[in-house]
Amino acid sequence: EVQLVESGGGLVQPGGSLRLSCAASGFTVSSNFMNWVRQAPGKGLEWVSVTYSGGGTHYGDSVKGRFTVSRDNSKNTLYLQMNNVRVEDTAVYYCARHPLGYGGNGYYFDYWGQGTLVTVSS
Amino acid sequence: QSVLTQPPSVSGAPGQRVTISCTGSSSNIGAGYDVHWYHQLPGTAPKLLIYGNNNRPSGVPDRFSGSKSGTSASLAITGLQAEDEADYYCQSYDSSLSGCVFGTGTKVTVL
Numbered sequence: 001e002v003q004l005v006e007s008g009g010g011l012v013q014p015g016g017s018l019r020l021s022c023a024a025s026g027f028t029v030s031s032n033f034m035n036w037v038r039q040a041p042g043k044g045l046e047w048v049s050v051t052y053s054g055g056g057t058h059y060g061d062s063v064k065g066r067f068t069v070s071r072d073n074s075k076n077t078l079y080l081q082m083n084n085v086r087v088e089d090t091a092v093y094y095c096a097r098h099p100l101g102y103g104g105n106g107y108y109f110d111y112w113g114q115g116t117l118v119t120v121s122s
Numbered sequence: 123q124s125v126l127t128q129p130p131s132v133s134g135a136p137g138q139r140v141t142i143s144c145t146g147s148s149s150n151i152g153a154g155y156d157v158h159w160y161h162q163l164p165g166t167a168p169k170l171l172i173y174g175n176n177n178r179p180s181g182v183p184d185r186f187s188g189s190k191s192g193t194s195a196s197l198a199i200t201g202l203q204a205e206d207e208a209d210y211y212c213q214s215y216d217s218s219l220s221g222c223v224f225g226t227g228t229k230v231t232v233l
Contacts, residue, residue, distance in 0.1 A: 037222075045160075045227070046224065047170065047224060050222070058220055073205075090189075102174070103171075104175075106155040107215065107222070108156070108170065109158075109170065109213075110170050112167040
């Protein structure tokens with residue numbers, strides 16, 4: 001069974017750092033496109049980043065240069081390193097998988113974790 | 123920022139049909155990128171409803187259907203049920219942003 005479990009959220013001061021984790025089971029993280037998506041309180045969904053199966057990454061403009069994605073293949077875990085955080089980074093952060101073998105144009109998310117809340121406040 | 127525009131809310135009586143529009147541009151839906159739909163209950167993670175414009179994952183009732191034309195897409199819910207009350211989001215890819223984009227979200231209310 002495919003499962004994604006995020007952890008690492010919490011309260012952080014503006015300008016601080018936090019590392020989120022997304023532990024996967026039931027599939028191999030390194031074989032899929034893995035994404036981070038966030039949702040500010042009461043707001044809509046915002047795509048944050050994608051990590052391709054080949055290891056390349058791409059970021060949304062709002063986090064570019066501040067957030068970094070990495071993965072530990074031995075732990076089948078994806079990470080989101082958040083540096084120089086801002087109040088507007090306050091959100092529930094989800095990791096989400098794009099399935100292998102999709103023959104269409106673009107990508108989507110078939111499995112999501114339960115999310116972890118990050119609150120940026122002084 | 124949301125690049126895809128959806129109506130803030132739609133409503134209908136049980137058994138009725140409702141549709142949710144998703145309007146994009148020439149760099150996303152109009153460029154031929156597929157549209158996908160998710161629904162989200164309060165306090166829970168989004169769940170995939172439609173992928174590849176009009177495909178339902180296993181377990182999604184055939185009351186839900188998707189379509190796409192030009193720079194827009196639509197989600198239709200027929201035979202509306204109380205359990206369909208949720209927020210709905212469309213999603214695609216945008217070549218100018220080199221990343222995924224979501225719709226602004228639509229709250230469906232069953233009267």
